[in-house]
Amino acid sequence: MAAPDSAEQQQALELARRSVGQYFLGEQQPPDWSSLPSWLHEWLSVFVTLHIDESLRGCVGSLQPRRSLAEDIWFNARAAAFEDPRFKPLSAEEWPQTMLSLSVLLPSEALITENETELLQQLRPEVHGVTVVQEHRRATFLPEVWSHFSEPQDFLIALRQKAGLPPQFSAKAQYYRYATIKIPSTRLFSQ
Structure with a gap:
């Protein structure tokens, strides 16, 4: 679009x-x-x-x-x-x-990651929204939510906590990125 x-x-x-x-x-x-x-x-x-x-x-x-x-x-x-x-x-x-x-x-894209560093390399703060999914838990932050965090890692920690997941990276979780208009x-x- x-x-x-x-x-x-x-x-x-x-x-x-x-x-x-x-x-x-x-x-x-x-x-x-x-x-x-x-x-x-x-x-x-x-x-x-x-x-x-x-x-x-x-x-x-x-x-x-x-x-x-x-x-x-x-x-x-x-x-x-x-x-x-x-x-x-x-x-x-x-x-x-x-x-x-x-x-x-806009359509989301699955991210292939084995660790937090790889995940962060695929994300652009304030451009990408991010969704985390693990089993029946899911949460998303829109791109503008990046501005609430001084460090990109803090954004991901808060996203995982919003989903009710542990704050640290887990290879069991699937991440998706998307852009918005x-x-x-x-x-x-x-x-």
Whole structure:
């Protein structure tokens, strides 16, 4: 997928805004998908991230495409606002203060590694998102999460801990990298 232009980015953000706004108004019906621009019908996945005053307020997404981008934006926006288990549901009072951003995931690539050094050599901080999978445990960090860590090893330790795995490298774990198309932050509430 080519990076969406500014008008297409606004269409995606507006879809997320409408999803949350209609929820507050008690409207559950999704839009007529057929009326949306063709690029939103592509089979892609997205993470919807919400912040209030630079603090995470919700983040929900799909690692693998399972529906159109429009549908993924719609349902993940609602889930980020009202179903992220780390937070209470977004309140009407918080709504106007909340910032929204989207990260469209490009296809992931399995990494072949035998140790932490080889793994780090295949990753570019702030360019690659990373997913770790071991047995039934899985976690991901989007590319922008690298900025929260001063050392790349700390990023990987935190990722493994998020998945409920030991902090040290294990050859039993499988790693995947992916890039994203970042749609910049804007207010969730739009008049």
